[in-house]
Amino acid sequence: MRGVSPAAPDGDHTPLFRLLGPVRVGPPGGPQVRPGPPRQQAVLGVLLLRRRRPVTVAGLVAAVWGNDAPASAAGNLRTYAWALRTLLEPGRAPGEPARILLGDERGYMLDTPPESVDAWRFEQQVEAARKVRERGDTAAEHALLAGALALWTGEALAGVPGPFAEEERTRLAxxxxxxxxxxIVCALRLGLHHTVIPELSMLTREFPLDEELRALLMRALHGCGRQAEAFTVFADTHRVLDEELGVAPCPELTALNARLLAHDPPLLVRRPPPRTPARPQTRSARLPDEAERALGDAMSALTKGADRAVVPVLAITGPAGAGKTALARRIADSAADRFPDGRLYAELRTWGPGEAGSGPLLGYLLHALGIPAAGIPADPDQRAALYRSALAVRRVLVVLDGTRDAAQAVPLLPGTPGSAVLLTTRSRVLPFELPAATHIELTAPPAAAPPCRVDIDVPDTAAPDTAAPGCEDLPPELARAARRLTRHGTFPSSVDALAAVLGTGPADAARIAEALVDARVLDTPAAGAYRPRGRP
Known part of the structure; x- marks a missing residue:
């Protein structure tokens, strides 16, 4: 610009500018102040975001006033420029050339280093994060983005008028x-689920129609073990989208809900390395050989229903420790592409006999299908009808793990072809009581050293409560039961005898005994009979 020579500002005294929130300016390490009235802030914002490029008077007028510029706009600009020079260079003597805000009758320019503007630093750090992401360095990306986001103190250019400020607010937001x-994605991949839940909860309230944010919240909650809350987020999303837009959740969100229901790990989680060396794999940690050979037959059994106009049911039977659940998960993963609407998963061992099918379990499954709580009827028959109607328009794999009997399973079967059922059970009778069921039976693996020893040769009833080493990985209730059995001289084999030793009723004793069988602490040689694992 004519008559003005830019002079490099003294780096020690160059002011710092904040645009990512209320506009402020001040020296490094000194107080930050508001640079004048709103339109003067608008002029400063335009010059800063143009990054050392001249802006004509006409351009400034359009950026600050738009189509509503008064006749005095050019004169007002000269006043704002004078006030900004006084603010930015308080020690400049009269007649001394300006070093920061340069200008003449044609226009103005701010000669400041880019790093003095927080908006520039923010964009640079975001770009640096993108580059390290390409190298797969999640921790570095997380740190760079944390630094970039820390620069924000509120809405960008808060309270600044004019079309330019509005456009920049939208872009920066x-x-x-x-x-x-x-x-947040980086935090989830680093296993920091708990750190992002408060922010995600706030963001989903601020942007209720953003399905990506809701998916991230579901993953974070699930990663913290808060599965019920994760499924509630999906149901609330279904309700909000239906009420506001008349649409269902996107396929990606629906698929995520199905994966979480199936207890699959969240897609974004990269678990941190274990702090202790992994234990060597035992036979109980992998599928039995006969289970591996059954995969092909299982896939055929689950998909033949489309040709026969029936709902196929694949029942995997076998004693505790035979690998039923592991095989079911392998089959469900292998068949995932056959069921594009995902899978429903229910662990039936955790539901009492009166709850299965007609009560809370059907409500749980309806909720998982996206039916809002207000739309789930109280009547069990109406719930069953709604459940089958919801499945009629979907292709879903229903996985029922630990099914007791036909009374528990039948209400959960889909009513129309397209979906399929995969269940595990210890009952050898159940597969023959279900329509269109194919049966795979697994045998028990060879006896191995139990993870939690139950030593019946220690009759000392005064042993401390810390006896039975190796039980520390069990839930407290089961660990206490195992310790009591360890201290008992003659091992009780019947449910009534177990109840007497454990101080519970027969029903609770049977439940505990079955759980200890699942934990490979006890064997069950016959119905209602139990013994320490590996003992004759």
Whole structure:
């Protein structure tokens, strides 16, 4: 610009500018102040975001006033420029050339280093995060994005008028939202689920129609073991989208809900390395040989229903420790592409006999299918009808793990072809009581050293409660039961005898005994009979 020579500002005294929140300016390490009235802030914002490029008077007028510029706009600009020079260079003597805000009758330019503007630093750090992401360095990306987001103190250019400020507010807000999502994704991949739940909860309230944010919240909750809350997020999303837009959740969100229901690990989680060396794999940790050979037959059994106009049911039977659940998960994973609407998973061992099918379990499955709580009827028959109607328009694999009997399973079967059922059970009778069922039977693996020793040769009833080493991985109730049995001289084999030793009723004793069988502490040689694992 004519008559003005830019002079490099003294780096020690160059002011710092904050645009990512209320506009502020001040020296490094000194107080930050508001740079004048709103339109003067608008002029400063335009010059800063143009990054050392001249802006004509006409351009400034359009950026600050738009189509509503008064006749005095050019004169007002000269006043704002004078006030900004006084603020930015308080020690400049009269007649001394300006070093920061340069200008003449044609226009103005701010000669400041880019790093003095927080908006520039934010965009640079976001770009640096993108580059390290390409190298697969999640921890570095997380740290860079954390630093970038820390620069924000509120809405960008808060309270600044004019079309230019509005456009920049929108642009910077979009960049910030993207950076926040990426920062959350990194946290989930690093296993920091609990750190992002408060922010995600706030963001989903602020942007209730953003399905990506809701998916991230579901993953974070699931990663913290808060599965019920994760499924509630999906149901609430289904309700909000239906009420506001008349649409269902997107396929990606629906698929995520199905994966969480199936107890699959969240897609974004990269678990941290274990702190202790992994234990050597035992036979109980892998599928039995006969189970591996059954995979092909199982796939055929689950998909033949489309040709026969029936709902196929695949029942996997076998004693505790035979690998039923592991095989069911392997089959469900292998068949995932045959059921595009995902899978429903219910662990039936955790539901009492009166709850299965007609009570809370059907309500749980309806909720998992996206039916809002207000739409789930109280009547069991109406719940069953709604459940089958919901499955009639979907292709879903229903996985029922630990099924006791036909009375528990039948209400959970889909009513129309397209979906299929995969269940595990200890009952050898159940497969023959279900329509269109194919049966795979697994045998017990060879006896091996139990993970939690129950030593019946220690009759000392005064042994401390810390006896039975190796039980520390069991839930407290089961660990206490195992210790009591360890201290008992003659091992009780019947449910009534177990109840007497454990101080419970027969029903609770049977439940505990079955759980200890699942934990490979006890064997069950016959119905209602139990013994320490590996003992004759």
């Amino acid at each position: 979009a960049l910030r939202t993207t950076a926040r999502k990426r920062h």
